[in-house]
Amino acid sequence: MITNKNNRPLVSVVMPCFNSAQHLNQAIDSVLEQDYPNIELIVVDDGSTDNSLQILQQYGDKIKVIVQKNGGPAAARNTAMRAATGDFIAFNDSDDIWLPGKLSTQINYLLATPEIGLCYTSWIVWDQQQPLQQRLNKQPNISAQQLVPEFSGWIYLKLLKVSYIHTTTAVMRKDIIDNVGYFNEAYRVGEDHDYWLRISQYCQVTKLKRAYSVYRDEPISITKTLHPHNFSLLVLEDNIRRFGLNCPSGAKIELSQVEKYLGERHFVYGYQAMLSKQRHIAFKSFKFGLKYRYKFARTFFLMLACSNSITFKLLLKKRQLQIIRSFYNNILGGVTCLG
Structure with missing residues (x-):
């Protein structure tokens, strides 16, 4: 197990980025400002055509930046996962936000429960119609490590219905990759659901009830381009x-x-x-x-x-x-x- 700062295992945070300039700073800062002391943040610029790369370069050696041609979220995550050197892999998307205490809570839980391969949490959907703090104030007071039993353990059958695991909430042991592999890059959508299904056949997972991530909900466009495959x-x-x-x-x-x-x-x-x-x-x-x-x-x-x-x-x-x-x-x- 890789340890360095304060004798804590290194966590590699995977962040794909494609034309995310508008929200990129907030996503990155929410990771770097975590109270967990041993993080490497790997951001993969997946062929952005806006000024995302310039924003990434402003962080200097605080983050690792990899630039590649556009291949979709699965390809970008896989690139970051292959570059990861930590014992744990965490995920955040370039327009979402981690809340304080997220990483330390999940790593502490995983260190205490070696039989659990992945820990995920509840999340907050933010429609951006009100200030974020106002939205956060509506959350119930829940203890840091309170579990959700019905969505913990062997949850393969539950995941057949719907992807209950939001990617930005997940933290997993890196050695899962040796047994499950990487995201399927053939899926341009739903690649995360596929990955969680495969993981759920390999190991038990746990859901923490408290919300530690914010999903930025963008309005659904009536003219949204339809993907060519279901x-x-x-x-x-x-x-x-x-x-x-x-x-x-x-x-x-x-x-x-x-x-x-x-x-x-x-x-x-x-x-x-x-x-x-x-x-x-x-x-x-x-x-x-x-x-x-x-x-x-x-x-x-x-x-x-x-x-x-x-x-x-x-x-x-x-x-x-x-x-x-x-x-x-x-x-x-x-x-x-x-x-």
Whole structure:
């Protein structure tokens, strides 16, 4: 175990950066200002075209900077992880914020529980409509190491439903990489969900109830470019093929429940395609989702509405679009790592 400052193990903090100039200082400072004394912060500039690199260079030897061509979040994280020299790996994104005490709390927990491979925490969603401190003041008073038992231990089956682990909250032992590998760079979205699923088959994890990270929530654009593949679905299908429906603890999940998860991903991707006005993709996604009978009546109706341009245009009239957007946002509240 690498120790140096105050006899504490070195923690390598991984931060991918792509055109993050607006929030980059706040993300970096939230890491450097932690009370944990032994940190190396590795920031990978993933082909930024703004002034992110100039901001990074201002930190001098306080951080390690690696510049590469744009390859996506998975590729950037992998580059940083390969350069890491610490015994633990922590993650923060270049627009998110760590709260004081985060790293020391999680490292202390992992040092005290060698059977746990990864520790993650609750997080705060900040819509930036109010000052951050005002948002933080609304948090309940929770002890530093209070656990969330239902989302701790062997959680593979729970992760099949949704990615309960937010990347910016996770701290893991570096030797996990030797057994699980790195992020799958084929996934441009959902690469984190895939990684946590793979880790959950290898080791137990723990969730701390107290929030130690702030996720900066940017408004969803109605014209957001649709990803060409339903990555959320692919992540789930790939891991089911690899690991099946059994948890290392011996627990199992019914096939019917997993089919519901698969149907949900078809349904949500269909909504995304509708909002992007890509009728043919929406039709195809709803059609494939029908076999899982998830929200069958609504899926069938939307599939029919997407079957020709006239009904599709009627569906996307302003009033109907507002209804769709509202419902879609409600879905996003329960599903993460969407394709």
